[in-house]
Amino acid sequence: MPRRFLIGVAGGSGSGKTSLLRKIQEDLGEQQVTIISQDDYYLPIEQQEKDDQGMVNFDLPLAIDQRGMLADVADLLSGKEVHISRYLFNNKHGKTQKVRLSPKPIILIEGLFVFHYPALCQKMDMKVFLEAHEEVRLQRRIKRDGTERGYKEECVRYQWEHHVEPAFHSYLLPHRTSCDVVVKNNILMEEGYLELKEQLGQILSSVQEL
Numbered sequence: 072m073p074r075r076f077l078i079g080v081a082g083g084s085g086s087g088k089t090s091l092l093r094k095i096q097e098d099l100g101e102q103q104v105t106i107i108s109q110d111d112y113y114l115p116i117e118q119q120e121k122d123d124q125g126m127v128n129f130d131l132p133l134a135i136d137q138r139g140m141l142a143d144v145a146d147l148l149s150g151k152e153v154h155i156s157r158y159l160f161n162n163k164h165g166k167t168q169k170v171r172l173s174p175k176p177i178i179l180i181e182g183l184f185v186f187h188y189p190a191l192c193q194k195m196d197m198k199v200f201l202e203a204h205e206e207v208r209l210q211r212r213i214k215r216d217g218t219e220r221g222y223k224e225e226c227v228r229y230q231w232e233h234h235v236e237p238a239f240h241s242y243l244l245p246h247r248t249s250c251d252v253v254v255k256n257n258i259l260m261e262e263g264y265l266e267l268k269e270q271l272g273q274i275l276s277s278v279q280e281l
Contacts, residue, residue: 075148076274077194080181082201083239085208087256088181105175109182111155112140130238132184147174176278186246200250203257
């Protein structure tokens with residue numbers, strides 16, 4: 072069975088994970104990379120925790136179907152296709168997008184909590200931390216949530232203060248020092264990306280030699 076490599080990619084909200092993954096896929100080729108997102112494993116909203124103000128808090132490890140995510144990762148690593156229902160934020164009609172993921176030599180899994188779950192983290196061959204200043208991330212989130220999800224800035228700032236940043240400091244930032252590569256993304260992807268690209272290229276070369 073061909074060897075497959077699992078790469079974890081995590082960063083705070085607004086750090087640019089989507090842009091980084093797109094760049095990796097473009098540079099290495101779509102036939103070499105499978106991308107799987109933690110966001111596609113949110114539990115139904117009725118199972119989500121609420122804060123003291125009655126607001127749903129999606130920024131908790133318990134918000135994610137960890138077992139389902141781990142099972143799909145295991146299937147991809149073993150060479151099996153998986154089918155997921157893509158999570159659509161603020162979707163009033165409850166429709167989901169069905170997506171088929173096929174196993175490729177490099178499997179990228181991204182999300183806020185991917186380093187927090189031990190069973191998942193232990194399967195990773197490399198861990199990548201995407202870093203950006205807090206104010207930069209906040210402004211990106213305000214723009215994204217307003218444009219793509221229709222959230223008002225007041226709501227975004229409330230979530231940021233009470234849910235997003237507390238989760239970042241509790242469940243992600245402590246893992247930064249154990250990551251193999253740190254990519255800074257305040258304005259443009261800085262030199263850390265070149266290091267990451269080189270390492271991924273070496274992984275692909277080793278796979279092709281097997």
